[in-house]
Amino acid sequence: MQAYIQHLARLAKLSVPNDKLNTFTEKMCAFMKLAETLPPLEMDERLPAERMLLRPDTVQPSLPRESVLHNAPKVQDEYIAAPGTLQD
Amino acid sequence: MSDGYETVIGLEIHAELSTESKIFCGCQNAFGAAPNTLCCPVCTGLPGALPVLNAQVVEYAVKMGLALGCHINTLSWMDRKHYFYPDLPKAYQISQNDRPLCETGQLQYLVGGQPRHLGITRIHIEEDAGKLLHDAATDTTLIDYNRCGVPLIEIVTEPDLRSADEAKAAMEEITRILLALGISDARMQEGSIRADVNVSVRPKGQAAYGVRNELKNINSFGAVHRAIVHEAARQRQILAKGGVIGQETRRWNDLEKTSVVLRTKEETHDYRFFPEPDLPPFEVPEKTIMALSAQIPELPATKTLRYQQAYALPPDDALLLAGRKPFADFFEAAVALRKAAPRQLANWLLGDVSKLLNEHRAELGDTRLTPDKLVTLVEAIDAGTISGTAGKQVLEHIISKDTSVETAIEMLGLKQVSDAETLNTLVNSVIRENPAAVADWRAGKKQAQGFLLGRCIKASGGRANPQVTASLLRQVLDDICE
The missing domain is CATH 1.10.10.410 (Arc Repressor Mutant, subunit A)
Structure with a gap:
């Protein structure tokens, strides 16, 4: 389970300090146990019966840029600024 | 290369669709707008915002599927693909995994005027991610979310390609088809078409594939060719020395002509796909598929072969005409008026007409030139009314002015003297x-x-x-x- 927690953390680009690993593992096990109490889904019920209505290809107004940038912790010029990340 | 090895190549081609609005919201789908001005709660992934699929995206993807002879799934759905990266504010991309819109088709493309075939595994729809600019000076990544939610189709091919030439030709043909269908502007320089290339090498005659390496996000035909040549040579060298190829995802640097490792097999992404709970499955009715099927035009490769056979055009000329719809339509209208000299008409279109269009940065449709006028011009030269040189002057005149060939000859005083x-x-x-x-x-x-x-x-x-x-x-x- 600890290896799994480390894997999840790596996927989420989070660092889990070694001294917290046990706590996280216990908590995650508790979540999993809770999830297991949910009734299982039959496979043929997996697809919902409802069907999606598609929308016509029409343009609606976008948000003003100030609103888009409003919640960003850091802004530089017209962009949201994030810590340096190499493209992959 | 005849060194006892064979190169095996498969492509994953992403093409942006030229819809008016984005795939899941009404923001405009446009290139080159000021940063972060084409965004809304849906495409920036704000909590509580709900996506709604654009009908035009489905229609365009089905058209591409039909053009490539795919089976169209009448019931399809979207899946979430999870990864953490700043270009994706939701931390997942809405894509298709389990049930893509189109499956198992075939592309016909030409190499040196000869037909080849490439299996199409699937075509699915998904949203594009935002654009990142890396400011090395401040070690900051600047994010523009305008491209988030721009509709994409991803075309995944079978590993049927055996050389860089084949891969480049296949990708060029896919681009021509996108243009012929009018579903993408396919501008590589604007990143609206990009490819991931899978390359492996195996001893000739061996049935099992070698270990493949993926080269990500290549955005020009030339770069696709160079990246494959380089990667195939790299793998051959390793094998020739008795080494083992590791499964890797690599980034191709076209300026330095090298590739670097992005991820090894152990670091392979674990996308944790599951059906998108915000979007129920959707249907594409049979009658819609039938109607769209009737709209699929003759494809550029088929047209090229027809031009080669029916009009005896050289393969390169046939391809140049067939690959550009306005030129192909113009050429065929002209040929219908004058069946005797298709090659002469092709030469004028690809030579002097193209040259003038380039000089004026104009499209054929913007000019006053009509098939009828071009035919009259060629006939005037054939009949000896004007010389070939004078013909060029007449063309310059009639391409921009609403005058007849006869009037232009008269006005410019170019009538040939044969008396x-x-x-x-x-x-x-x-x-x-x-x-x-x-x-x-x-x-x-x-x-x-x-x-x-x-x-x-x-x-x-x-x-x-x-x-x-x-x-x-x-x-x-x-x-x-x-």
Whole structure:
């Protein structure tokens, strides 16, 4: 389970300090146990019966840029600024 | 390469669709807008915002599927693909995994005028991610979310390609099809079409594939070719030395002509796909598929082969015409008017007409040139009414002005003079004015005749019919000698 927690953390680009690993593992096990109490889904019920209505290809107004940038912790010029990340 | 190895290549091509609005929201789908001005709660992934799928995206993807002979799934759904990266504010991309819209098709493309075939595994729809700019000076990543939610189709091919030439030709053909269907502007320089290339190498005759490496996000045909040549050589070198190829995802650097490792097998993404709970499954009714199927035009490769066979055009010329719809339509309309000289018409279109369009940065449809006018122009040259050189001047005139070929010839004073009496006077006067050249001719220097002919044409302002003038000149010179 600890290896799994480390894997999840790596996927989420989070660092889990070694001294917290046990706590996280216990908590995650508790979540999993809770999830297991949910009734299982039959496979043929997996697809919902409802069907999606598609929308016509029409343009609606976008948000003003100030609103888009409003919640960003850091802004530089017209962009949201994030810590340096190499493209992959 | 005949070193006992065979290269095996498969492509994953992403093409942005040219819809008016984005895939899941009404923000405009446009390139080049000021950063972060085409965003809304849906495409920036704000909590509580709900996506709604754009019908046009489904229609365009189905069209591509039909053009490539795919099976269209009448019931399909979207899946979440999870990864953490700043270009994706939701931390997942809405894509298709379990049930793509289109499956198992085939692309016909041409290499050196010969047809080849490439299996299409699937075509699915998904949203594009935002654009990142890396500011090395401040170690900051600047994010523009305008591209988030731009509709994409991803075309995944079978590993049927065996050389960089085949891969490049196949990708070019896919681009031509996107343009012919009018579903993408396919501008590589704007990143609206990009490819991931899977390359492996195996000993010739071995059935099992070698270990493949993926080269990510290549955005030009030339770069696709260079990346494959480089990667195939790299893998061959490793194998030749008895080494083992590791499964890797690599980034191709086209400037330095090298690739670097992005991820090894152990670091392979674990996307944790599951059906998108915000979007129920959707249906594409059979009658919609039938209606779209009726709209699929003759594909560029088929058209190219037809031009080669029906009009005896060289493969390159046939491809150049067939690959550009306005040119193909123009050419066929012109050929229908004048069946005898398709090659001549093709030469004018690909030569002087294209040159003028480039000079004026114009499209064929923006000009006043019509198939009828081009045919009349070619006929005027054939009939000897104007010279080929004068034809170019007439073309320059009629391409921008709403005048007939006849009026242009008249206005520009280019009507060719073929009348024997007028030309005789001209020839005699040139002979009188150039005694030295006549003496040369008498002395056996036959090239003097060419010089005298040139003088005649010049004296007529380029209007003297060269054939008639040449024959008259010869007669007069022969008479002098006798």
